[in-house]
Amino acid sequence: MMLINTATILGNTAVMLALWRARRAPSHYPLASLVLADLLVGLLVQPLAAMRELFVFNLNRAICSCWSTMDVLCCTASILSLCALGWERWSGITAPLSRARRGRRARVLAVLVWPVAILVALPNAFIPSPRHFHPGELEKACSVNINTGYVFFSITLSFYLPAGALVTLYGFILRALSAPPPIRAHRGRSPYHEPRGPVSSSLINNKPLQKSEITTDNNQNIELSPKGHLNIPNRANIGCTASATGKCQSHTNFILRQRRATRTIVMLMALFLICWTPYFVILPLDSLYDCVWEITWQWCTWLGYMNSVLNPLVYAAASPSVRRALHSSLTSSGSRNVDVPLTPRVRRS
Structure with a gap:
């Protein structure tokens, strides 16, 4: 638990600093929202989650409500940020030349993620949760809200609807990538x-x-x-001959960059679904039938928290601009506008 918590804080802090120093791109705004949500998980959610698993102590209802609300808030903000990232990737493939407009819309979507997440998480602080105790079970400091009405309201808006939208959106992305450009x-x-x-x-x-x-x-x-x-x-065999000019190579490199960026976001989405689907399956089951073992709760909860560790690792390893800015952040202490080396084609765009 300490390793997961430490890796979450250090990894997301490093990527946030790299995004701050790197040149701005439309995808960086929803990515910053995703990194911020994961960083808040490491700072505000995981420490208390670990202590309540290891020690027996009591906290007042206000602290427990704040902790549980932050848990729902950060999880919802994370998946909504992935939706914003998916939209930006689809826009980058279907309208690659409208970079300024994509950047403005990406900023608006990254900002709107948080009011929607607050709207989903805020009722958790005011809706009481029923408590079920089994023989020989020790009472934990704070419990997850298993009020049936709120559980189905929150999981629908924070997981199932956005996950369905993500799968549909990436179906359109893969279709757009497979179609030849006219x-x-x-x-x-x-x-x-x-x-x-x-x-x-x-x-x-x-x-x-x-x-x-x-x-x-x-x-x-x-x-x-x-x-x-x-x-x-x-079409690759028509213009890309030995006598072809640099335009064909430039277009090919652009398509390769789009595909690489899309693969990165698909990996982020797949990791989120793998890490959080077990938790969002056992939560409604336990709220209805009280049939989930405590060890199952622990494994599914911390599998979900592992997603906050993996997101920065995946993106830092797959994005050249973030990787260069991250290396510059770790090896020097310059200003915010550090000069990250870019290719001539990226500078012209």
Whole structure:
């Protein structure tokens, strides 16, 4: 328990400092909300949770209500921050050029996470919880609120609805990643070479093309949509030849960065579901039937707390910008605006 508590505080503090020093990105705002929620778990929730498992003592109802409310608040803020991260990732894939607008919306979503989490957690301080004691069981200092009405209200808004939204959102993300990006059929810049043959001659002469299927010199079928977009199968083999310019490589690197960032957020979501699903299964069962053993409560609760340790490790290991800023934070004590090395393409964006 001490190891989990210490790792939660140190890991999330380090990532928070790295986010403070790194150059701003739209995904950093909901990520900062996630790190703040996990840090509050380590500072305000886990110490008392460990002491109540190890020692026998009594606390007044006000302290227990504050502790239980903070537990619900931080858990709800964490999963809502993951929802905000998922939305930002979907926006980054479907609208990669609207960086400023995505940044503004990400800030608003990161701020709105906390009022919604407070709305879910605040009733916990005023709704009494029934207590069940089994023969030979010692009374713990603070107990989890197992009022049936509040349990189903809180788990629905803080876990099941957001988790369903996350799964749906990542289904759209994977669908967007699997779809090939369209190539505009006009004189605008394209990361690929225009195919030779009847398509390129029509593009040069600016002649209108009808929706049809065209065959290039490489015997590849190209379908032209009504909006003037070319859907080219195996597009990586068309423009990415030895004579291709740097535009194709730039576009490929952009797609790879988007996929890497999306894999990171998917890992965060999967870790959250793996760590917290057992707890949110036994909580309604115990509130209805009082059938969960104490050892099961302990393992499921601390498995959920482990999520606060794993989140900063996963993101720090998978995000190059956060990793560089984290290394700079640990090796130097500069100002907030430390110059984190970026590639030329990132600087231009």
